[in-house]
Amino acid sequence: MQYIKLQAACLIIVLYTIATYIRSxxxxxxKTNIFYNAILVIAPVAIILDGATAWTVNHLDSVPGFVNDFLHLLFLIYMSLSIAATTIYIYDQLMGISRKNCRPLILFLSTxxxxxxxxxxGASSLQYIQGKVTNYSMGFSVYVCFISMFMHYGxxxxxxxxxHKYIAREKKFNTIFIIIMVGILITCQILFPEVLISSLCPTLIILGFFIDFENPALKKLTSYKDDMVEGFANLVENRDNNTGGHIRRTRNYVKLILSKMKSDSHYKNVINRDFIVNVSNAAPLHDIGKxxxxxxxxxxxxxxxxxxxxVMKKHAECGGIIILETFKNLxxxxxxxxxxxVARYHHEKYNGKGYPEGLKGEEIPLCARIMAIADVFDAVSQKRCYRNAMPAEECFKIIQNGIGTDFDPLLAKIFLDSRKEVEALMETSANSF
Structure with a gap:
């Protein structure tokens, strides 16, 4: 038992975390994250095998050699699987992995x-070395595992x-902290091979990401916040007789633009999961100043x-103030x-002739430039009490004519190139009323 105390403690912590995760x-x-679920399946097996090999390597006189070799091989394979699964999960958290953008998944699976x-x-080259406190294994396969971990987490x-400019602050700090701690543990394992602390790595990863990202109770609170935001936006919209359904339609247009930006090379360093979620959730608040x-x-x-x-134009400036006051403790x-x-700058124009500050070009935040296209397109495509809805052809022409003056040229092109999807959204919206 003296050789597997640490592994036993790690397994208890992991199993408790998994039980809490499932119950919550x-x-x-x-909805749970499929990549985190994969880690929860792989990591406990790696910890069990770590304990098993720690015991067999210290009982070579009573354990058949092929059993010891096989368990060590399985342990290294599962540690390698844990490294790949963790890397995929972290990338998904930071940047997002989807069916349309599965190249990172393929890359990490390949490595x-x-x-x-x-x-x-290299399994045949494993050597079992007698230490002062405990025996341990070394060899080509072990080095491959170490190198793989440093390369993936590096x-x-x-x-x-x-x-760093485009990744959520909390995710940056929490992820860096966990990776650095894992790096320190592995470095200690390499420098002092007798310590046998490998099982601490998957334990730290499972526990750390559960606390920071995957706790269902915290996710539920986030969903309540999103519901509150949408309810707040609907409250404002219900005061305006001219804009029924405006919030839902503009949000759909914003989501469409964001999805297209994700596959555009110009925005590959900008668009990630958090940016998409945050802009989509902020879109309903663009007219909150009203x-x-x-x-x-x-x-x-x-x-x-x-x-x-x-007086009406002041809603943009008021909207920014309301957001700061309402969400100051968020x-x-x-x-x-x-x-x-989004609330303050969605009426700015690319040529600097918008309001409230007259920003121009990329001085206007990217999220506001996206919102501007969705807002104007929906405004001209819907009926108002003082005019009828414009035909779809004319609505697209307004976006086309506004390139470089009212709208960001690249974003406007993305929107215009998505005409079929936009028209499908328009039709779906029309059928829902």
């Missing part, structure tokens, strides 16, 4: 398979450093005068920033 998932009915091939190929650190607009202007059954329009700083930018 069933209670909250929150994982290569590691396992090398581990199996890539994640490079990804975070190179794209809550401060007087009813006689907001609900006027006709075209506004110049004076009334000046932990998600990235969402709060994006929601503020």
């Amino acid at each position: 998932s069933m209670t909250t009915q929150i 994982g398979i290569l590691s396992q091939v090398l581990i199996v190929a 890539f994640i650190l490079y990804l975070i450093i190179s794209r 809550i401060a607009t007087p009813d006689n202007i907001l609900q006027k059954p006709g075209k506004l005068t110049d004076e009334e329009y000046s 932990d998600n700083q990235d969402f709060k920033t994006i929601a503020y930018q």
Whole structure:
């Protein structure tokens, strides 16, 4: 028992975390992450095998050699699987993996398979060394496992450093902390091979990511926040007789643009899962400032005068202030920033002739440039009390004519190139009323 105390403790912690995760998932009915689930299946087996090999390597006189060799090979294979699964999970958390963007998944699976091939190929070279406190194994297969871990996790650190401006702050800190701690543990294992602390790595990963990202109870609270945001936006929309369904339609257009941007090389370093989620969730709040607009202007059954329009334009500035006040205690700083930018700057124009600040070009936050296209397109395509809805052809022409003046040229092109999908969304929206 003296050789497997650490592994036994790690296994208890992991099994307790898994039990809590399953119970909370069933209670909250929150969708779980498939890659994290894979880690929960692989890592406990790796810990069990770590304990088994720690025992067999110290009882070589009573354990058949082929049993010891086989268990060591399985242990190294499962550790390699844990490394690949963890890397895939972290990449999915930071950047997002989808059916349309599965290249990272293929890459990490390929490197994982290569590691396992090398581990199996070098299995015959495993050596069992007698230490002062405990015996341990060394050889080509062990080195492959170490190298694989440093390469995979090193890539994640490079990804975070190179794209730090666009990755959520909390995820950056938490991921870097976990990877550095794992790196320290493995370095200690390499320098002091008798310590046999490999099982701490999957334990730290499972526990750390459960606390930081996968706790279903915290995910449920986040969903409540999203529901509150949408309810808040609907409250404002219900005051405006002119914009029924505007929130839902513009959000759909924003999601479409974001999905297309993800596969555009120009935005590959910008678009990730958190940016897409935050912009999509902030889109309904773009007109939140209208809550401060007087009813006689907001609900006027006709075209506004110049004076009334000046008052109406203040909704952008008011919207930014309301966001800061309403969400000042929100932990998600990235969402709060994006929601503020969407509300305040979605009426800025690419040529600098918009409001409230007259920003131009890329001075306008990216999320607001996206919102501007969705907002204008929906506004001209829907009926107002002072005019009829414009034909789809004319609506697309307005976006086309606004390239470089009203709208970001690249984003406008992405929207126009998605005409079929836009028209499908328009038709779906029309059928739902």
